[in-house]
Amino acid sequence: MTEYALLLIGTVLVNNVVLAKFLGLCPFMGTSRNLDHAVGLALATGLVLTLTSGLCWLAMHWLLAPLGLEYLRVLVFILIIAATVQFTEALLRKLAPVLYQALGIFLPLITTNCAVLGVALLNTYAQRSLFAALLFGAGSALGFGLVLVLFAAARERLDASPVPAAFRGVPIALVSAGLMALAFMGFAGMDR
Amino acid sequence: MSLVLAVGVLTSLAMAIGLLLAWATRRFQVAGDPVADAIDALLPQTQCGQCGYPGCRPYAEAIASGDADINQCPPGGAATVTALADLLGREATALDSRYGVEKPAQRALIDETRCIGCTLCIQACPVDAIVGAARYMHTVIAADCTGCELCLPPCPVDCIDLVPLPEPLRSPRRPAPA
The missing domain is CATH 1.10.15.40 (Electron transport complex subunit B, putative Fe-S cluster)
Structure with a gap:
């Protein structure tokens, strides 16, 4: 039980998928200044992350490994991720049409989010059980969402601050992200 | 042999996923806009x-x-x-x-001494707020009039004025006329 709790805390804070592993930086930087849209995107990405970590584990252990086709894992994982994103898009279009239109191109771009594929592959390399893989996916989703919301809020305030002209926009955002990553390093060793 | 297996597995997986997605898009179809x-x-x-x-x-x-x-x-x-x-x-x-510019809430008022009963304003009103018939007196129903001013240009005797609404009716969002 404690090992699962530690896995969760480790994934959300210590080995944060964005700030410690540096995966999924595209939506992280491209997040709109709007906090509500950042929350929406974080939820959509989180749903895809959790679903695909489970589905990819199943594909690996029930389909690829018994047939000796582990070398196809990247291809098959991408296939599953693309299908899950399409599914999430259809769901979002029905349940939250205004958010769907506001997110625009960022929804299908979840397919190319390296955090999603990265989590699926990391689960394979660490040879986790299905429950641990799902927990890892959910933890990564939580960590991703947490950092995305924090960063969107910070960016809203950066927009109103007197930033030097050369730094305005992406440069100051990257500097802030680096500082945030430094701060998250304070969690190192917490999951031992 | 293993190549055939690999191709076969990928093809059937892709087809199965395609069918699932086809069902999903049909199931979660959005009606209207x-x-x-x-x-x-x-x-x-x-x-x-x-x-x-x-x-x-x-x-x-x-x-x-x-x-x-x-x-x-x-x-x-x-x-x-x-x-x-x-x-x-x-x-x-x-x-x-x-x-256009923002104007305070207003409604149209027909000057009954000048109205000739031509029905041109009735045809122009988009919310059907004017009562009347040919050669009968025309009157604007105050509760239905939205102050859009579309009745003013067609009137040949220029008998329609715009008067501001009294305070209780002056709300920024009007419900659609019943």
């Missing part, structure tokens, strides 16, 4: 055409598809622009003066 519905609910429903579109619903659909900006509705005024900006997550710009 919910974004346009949400936008239309914020517009004042005057159906005046000052935005350049023949009514509030066409304007809402134009905003939803990106053809129109959100600051083209003078009867809605700055309050509507702000509400639309909040809904769509955009900047709330000032009202575009090319489409």
Whole structure:
């Protein structure tokens, strides 16, 4: 039980998928200044992350490994991720049409989010059980969402601050992200 | 042999996923345009055409598809622009003066001493707020009139005036006429 709790805390804070592993930086930087849209995107990405970590584990252990086709894992994982994103898009279009239109191109771009594929592959390399893989996916989703919301809020305030002209926009955002990553390093060793 | 197996597994997996997605898109189909519905609910429903579109619903659909900006509705005024900006997550710009200026709530009033009963204003009213018939007195129903001013140009004797509404009726969002 404690090992699962530690896995969760480790994934959300210590080995944060964005700030410690540096995966999924595209939506992280491209997040709109709007906090509500950042929350929406974080939820959509989180749903895809959790679903695909489970589905990819199943594909690996029930389909690829018994047939000796582990070398196809990247291809098959991408296939599953693309299908899950399409599914999430259809769901979002029905349940939250205004958010769907506001997110625009960022929804299908979840397919190319390296955090999603990265989590699926990391689960394979660490040879986790299905429950641990799902927990890892959910933890990564939580960590991703947490950092995305924090960063969107910070960016809203950066927009109103007197930033030097050369730094305005992406440069100051990257500097802030680096500082945030430094701060998250304070969690190192917490999951031992 | 293992090549055939690999190709076979990938093909069948892709086909299965394709079928699943086809079912999912059918199952989660969206009827109508919910974004346009949400936008239309914020517009004042005057159906005046000052935005350049023949009514509030066409304007809402134009905003939803990106053809129109959100600051083209003078009867809605700055309050509507702000509400639309909040809904769509955009900047709330000032009202575009090319489409008109914001006026206080008003309604049309027909001067009965001058009205000749020509029915031209009745044909012009988009919300059917004028009662009357040929060569009978025309009257504006105050509760239904939205102050859109579309009846003023057609009147041949210029007998229609715009009067401000008394305070209780002066709300920024009018419900659609029953």
